[in-house]
Amino acid sequence: xxxxxxxxxxxxxxxxxxxxxxxxxxxxxxxxxxxxxxxxxxxxxxxxxxxxxxxxxxxxxxxxxxxxxxxxxxxxxxxxxxxxxxxxxxxxxxxxxxxxxxxxxxxxxxxxxxxxxxxxxxxxxxxxxxxxxxxxxxxxxxxxxxxxxxxxxxxxxxxxxxxxxxxxxxxxxxxxxxxxxxxxxxxxxxxxxxxxxxxxxxxxxxxxxxxxxxxxxxxxxxxxxxxxxxxxxxxxxxxxxxxxxxxxxxxxxxxxxxxxxxxxxxxxxxxxxxxxxxxxxxxxxxxxxxxxxxxxxxxxxxxxxxxxxxxxxxxxxxxxxxxxxxxxxxxxxxxxxxxxxxxxxxxxxxxxxxxxxxxxxxxxxxxxxxxxxxxxxxxxxxxxxxxxxxxxxxxxxxxxxxxxxxxxxxxxxxxxxxxxxxxxxxxxxxxxxxxxxxxxxxxxxxxxxxxxxxxxxxx
Numbered sequence: 018x019x020x021x022x023x024x025x026x027x028x029x030x031x032x033x034x035x036x037x038x039x040x041x042x043x044x045x046x047x048x049x050x051x052x053x054x055x056x057x058x059x060x061x062x063x064x065x066x067x068x069x070x071x072x073x074x075x076x077x078x079x080x081x082x083x084x085x086x087x088x089x090x091x092x093x094x095x096x097x098x099x100x101x102x103x104x105x106x107x108x109x110x111x112x113x114x115x116x117x118x119x120x121x122x123x124x125x126x127x128x129x130x131x132x133x134x135x136x137x138x139x140x141x142x143x144x145x146x147x148x149x150x151x152x153x154x155x156x157x158x159x160x161x162x163x164x165x166x167x168x169x170x171x172x173x174x175x176x177x178x179x180x181x182x183x184x185x186x187x188x189x190x191x192x193x194x195x196x197x198x199x200x201x202x203x204x205x206x207x208x209x210x211x212x213x214x215x216x217x218x219x220x221x222x223x224x225x226x227x228x229x230x231x232x233x234x235x236x237x238x239x240x241x242x243x244x245x246x247x248x249x250x251x252x253x254x255x256x257x258x259x260x261x262x263x264x265x266x267x268x269x270x271x272x273x274x275x276x277x278x279x280x281x282x283x284x285x286x287x288x289x290x291x292x293x294x295x296x297x298x299x300x301x302x303x304x305x306x307x308x309x310x311x312x313x314x315x316x317x318x319x320x321x322x323x324x325x326x327x328x329x330x331x332x333x334x335x336x337x338x339x340x341x342x343x344x345x346x347x348x349x350x351x352x353x354x355x356x357x358x359x360x361x362x363x364x365x366x367x368x369x370x371x372x373x374x375x376x377x378x379x380x381x382x383x384x385x386x387x388x389x390x391x392x393x394x395x396x397x398x399x400x401x402x403x404x405x406x407x408x409x410x411x412x413x414x415x416x417x418x419x420x421x422x423x424x425x426x427x428x429x430x431x432x433x434x435x436x437x438x439x440x441x442x443x444x445x446x447x448x449x450x451x452x453x454x455x456x457x458x459x460x461x462x463x464x465x466x467x468x469x470x471x472x473x474x475x476x
Contacts, residue, residue, distance in 0.1 A: 033169035294353070
């Protein structure tokens with residue numbers, strides 16, 4: 018039986034803390050950017066959709082290139098950590114630029130500005146986030162330790178989402194043209210706040226030297242390895258479908274609260290209920306993954322969330338706040354599972370890759386995962402906005418048309434529930450269980466020992 022040195026709690030907390038920077042910026046962007054463009058800047062939903070599509074489409078090239086370069090990077094700081102040190106500064110600045118309203122009235126110019134700002138932010142985000150996530154399989158090879166490490170990381174991710182859902186609305190109050198200065202102040206605050214967590218990860222993590230000594234992989238070989246790796250492909254499907262559903266909900270939930278439930282004033286309480294529950298439930302999903310299997314825990318948690326989401330969208334403005342908050346607590350249980358389990362499943366494909374190819378391609382693998390998700394979101398989010406536009410949605414209208422209200426309900430309930438159910442299908446057929454993973458890692462350890470002994474003899 019292969020044994021592993023357990024990561025200390027301090028190591029888990031410090032590594033996990035870095036995710037709050039990415040969670041804050043990504044969640045604020047997902048939740049508020051669309052409504053900022055329509056209700057503050059004054060862009061029609063169709064032009065906002067074009068700006069977001071252009072910005073997100075840059076990742077089609079951006080993600081795999083940065084993943085490839087990080088796999089081939091060799092420095093005294095490691096392969097991934099230099100990207101954290103040097104990438105955090107443009108990451109913070111580009112986030113602030115997203116929320117600046119230029120003094121222009123031409124809507125095409127405004128659309129072009131926000132498309133370019135989005136491109137710059139996405140490039141800077143990937144420059145830091147992809148190497149950060151690729152550190153996970155390098156810090157531990159243990160099946161359960163990875164779930165634990167991911168749980169610590171997701172604590173900060175969910176905490177970041179909680180802050181991102183509640184604090185900006187407290188600072189801005191209402192997303193209306195008169196509050197553009199408040200929006201920019203909020204962006205400056207959060208942009209600067211995200212620098213420290215990334216630097217903490219840089220100064221307090223160490224990469225494993227044996228992975229630095231592996232042959233530098235060619236880009237074509239990395240792509241070929243990814244698409245021949247069945248655990249990677251199924252894990253990517255799980256991750257993709259889950260997080261596109263999350264992206265859609267983050268973009269549309271405020272529309273649902275503001276126009277369908279007419280509870281914009283309680284949106285911070287409602288968001289806090291979801292994410293505090295998700296935080297509290299993190300140990301439940303780590304326990305479930307240890308007692309059974311990551312795949313089975315995912316199926317249970319996501320099926321539960323899909324059902325709750327369908328019930329939630331049946332509510333109307335006349336329903337009690339208490340009943341709404343009860344459903345938000347139940348939704349938070351599923352949100353917690355969605356944060357932990359797809360991320361815990363993905364790193365196991367790295368050892369399968371090394372077992373098959375003799376090389377490790379963490380950078381390209383993790384960049385492909387995020388690329389797939391961003392490609393899907395770059396299509397899905399603009400399509401959601403176009404659907405709202407076609408349904409008759411009118412920015413800042415005192416009362417929306419019945420067709421617009423139906424459109425909002427559709428994109429908050431049935432659509433994400435269908436995506437979550439598709440993710441469950443991928444999990445049902447996921448080809449790597451706990452015992453098989455342990456066999457793979459044990460064989461890899463034997464190979465490394467033989468290689469080390471051979472190098473000593475040759476020396």
